[in-house]
Amino acid sequence: MYRHFPDTANALWQPGGTVVECAFSLKSGQLMSAVKVGLVMGSNSDWEVMQAAAEQLQHFGVAFEARVVSAHRTPDLLFDYASTARERGLSCIIAGAGGAAHLPGMLAAKTTLPVLGVPVPSRHLQGLDSLLSIVQMPKGVPVATFAIGSAGAANAALYAISLLALADTELAEKLDKFRAAQTAMALNMELPPRS
Numbered sequence: 072m073y074r075h076f077p078d079t080a081n082a083l084w085q086p087g088g089t090v091v092e093c094a095f096s097l098k099s100g101q102l103m104s105a106v107k108v109g110l111v112m113g114s115n116s117d118w119e120v121m122q123a124a125a126e127q128l129q130h131f132g133v134a135f136e137a138r139v140v141s142a143h144r145t146p147d148l149l150f151d152y153a154s155t156a157r158e159r160g161l162s163c164i165i166a167g168a169g170g171a172a173h174l175p176g177m178l179a180a181k182t183t184l185p186v187l188g189v190p191v192p193s194r195h196l197q198g199l200d201s202l203l204s205i206v207q208m209p210k211g212v213p214v215a216t217f218a219i220g221s222a223g224a225a226n227a228a229l230y231a232i233s234l235l236a237l238a239d240t241e242l243a244e245k246l247d248k249f250r251a252a253q254t255a256m257a258l259n260m261e262l263p264p265r266s
């Protein structure tokens with residue numbers, strides 16, 4: 072059973088917004104959100120990079136929520152966000168952070184949902200610090216780590232979509248079409264490239 076609020080759909084991917092839910096389902100007597108992916112980042116300065124994830128999710132029609140959750144500035148919010156993520160109906164969390172980048176690892180410490188970490192480029196070390204912070208999780212609490220920057224953000228979203236497509240044939244077909252379009256594009260490439 073779903074209740075839709077189409078007017079709020081666009082608000083889902085506004086940076087810095089509070090959690091917005093556009094639809095709900097009843098599962099085991101509990102009201103579940105139809106929002107499947109949490110997209111969080113340590114600062115709204117990360118949005119320039121993380122919007123690449125939002126764009127992919129939007130392209131595939133996957134409902135998501137976007138908000139700033141900071142490991143060192145809003146630790147209580149982080150704990151609350153991660154520890155309630157599963158009961159709120161999320162399937163995974165995409166987390167972007169720069170510098171010490173402890174957000175993805177701390178989220179993973181508080182939920183067993185898949186956490187997909189995106190290293191955001193930092194001012195002094197260009198995101199190498201973010202990458203190493205996110206990828207070097209000690210054994211037992213994994214964070215799937217993607218490339219530095221917008222390619223990583225887009226791929227994290229595509230990976231989240233792949234996870235959802237395990238139980239969603241319509242989404243799997245959309246992914247097949249997306250891959251086929253990339254194949255066609257590569258086969259049509261000319262050398263030297265036209266400027």
Ligand code: RP5
Pocket residue numbers: 112113114115116117141167168169170172191
């Ligand atoms: C991290 O610190 C954020 O993820 C961001 O990448 C970085 C800088 O944050 P601002 O100083 O721009 O807010 O927590």
